[in-house]
Amino acid sequence: MFHYTKDVSMSVEETIPKLEEALKSEQFGVLWQFNIKDKLQEKGFEFEKEFVVLEVCNPEEAKRVLEEESLVSYFLPCKMVVYKEGDQTKVGMPKPTALMNMLENDKLEQLGADIEKRLIHCIDKLA
Template sequence: MKYEFNKEVKGEFESVKKIVIEKLKDEGFGALYTLDMKEKFKKALNEEFRRYEILGACNPKFAKKVIDIDKNIGLLLPCNVLIEQKDEDTIYVSIVNPSAVINISGNDKIIKLAKEIAEKLERVIKNI
């Protein structure tokens, strides 16, 4: 099982990021935070790096369900979304496959919910 869903998209970074966020919203997810690795590497290491941002995506409905089943499952949340500048007009978008990650919980109820979440995130990738 692949641990991610991914797609290359032609376009400008911020435009693609905006579309990704919109498609996440269409499936009930919000972006809790953005981690800008280019900025972090520049500040911490004084090194240049390509645009590489990680969004922490959360669907509150599903997050509540899985936390109610296992209070420690938060260690595996939220669902990360990677947006990376590949070249001038190509953006690489990748979203974690929760089914691959959540399987380590060993909890059948959570694994079943992870499949539902994975279907939603796979639609996000297909629709960008």
């Protein structure tokens, strides 16, 4: 599976600051939040589902993977999504290992596995 997704018992609004806090514990910061619902409505499209994309980065890890392979820049920053599916709030991300595997580089796969483990830990703290 290319993603890791968990159900959480909080609202989208409650989940985001908790996720940011968990990410800080792993030295990841949120660079940007993109509220898809708000942006689509701003552009005149009716859209009621709550979707917030967080672009997250750990500068040390970004430097390590970029020094190994410039094509990794296509995957950066890491994305995490908090959204509502029916009555359930979900938090998920594309797995770094799934992305890194496409580059067929053993060192990158190891780095991706470490990053993935840390990001999953952040998500699991919320569940």
